[in-house]
Amino acid sequence: MSTTLRAPIIDAWIQHPTPAFLREPMFASLLRWMGVDASSVPEEISYDFTLAAMDAAGVERSLVSAWWGPRGPLLSNDEVAALVRAHPERFTGVASVDLSRPMDAVRELRRAVKSLGLRGLRILPWLWNLPPNDRRYYPLYAECIELGVPFCLQVGHTGPLCPSEPGRPIPYLDEVALDFPELVVVAGHIGYPWHNEMISLATKYPNVYIDTSAYKPSRYPRELVEYMRGRGRKKVLFGSNFPMISPSECLDGLATIGLDDDAHARFVGGNARRVFGL
16 A cells, blocks of 8 residues: 555644634634634534544644634633643644743743643744744743744734734744754744745754645645655645644645655654654
8 A cells, every 4th residue: 555545644733613712803804715604603612523624634633722812812721731631642732822921921831831731832923913033932932942842833924814924934933043943943834925935944944844734735836845845855744724724625635746655654744743742
């Protein structure tokens, strides 16, 4: 049997949706694209909803993310930890923190990793309108290194109607990688329309990676596909960004982009397993 038919799949970026999360006004444009009316969101969404989406795509494990924005947690670290406790064989948690209070954020990150067992930190620069070279991130980078967990973020334009500039890889993420060469960085959503900048950073820095969350293979830029086939086969992770797009949709058509068995296996799961220490 070909490796491409049996390579274990790890989704590097999902959220388990709660009603409060889906009804957040900033996601109105995303819900419109999904064809979902916010008023139709149920009062409760069970873990089975997310597990069913994973099973439909053959996803073995997902990195499930907390969210924290200027108005507080949208998906708390404790909510994520509860999901992981319920299904530890299927989920690994990624924390989020309050960027506006750096020392409280460091303490919360430490609690999330040491007490709750979460395995990374995700902050969305567009949510704060602060690029990743802002001074408020820097104590968190140091703590990620000390804890041995990756720092995850979004690069590229934003789906919600917010400024996209904080998602530009150069100069912002370039400066972070220079200042913190030990920091493992996973940059989600490819980086379009600045994907060539993101590919250049993943090539330049040993600890910088890309994940393909929010994109179907049919929308992967040509330059990214060429990178995945060759020297970037160890640097790109599969992701979906569920529930905004399903893992099945993000895997559909993958066989058409021309990855050999080794590159395919690394992309769909091997790279995530190594980067997050799963």
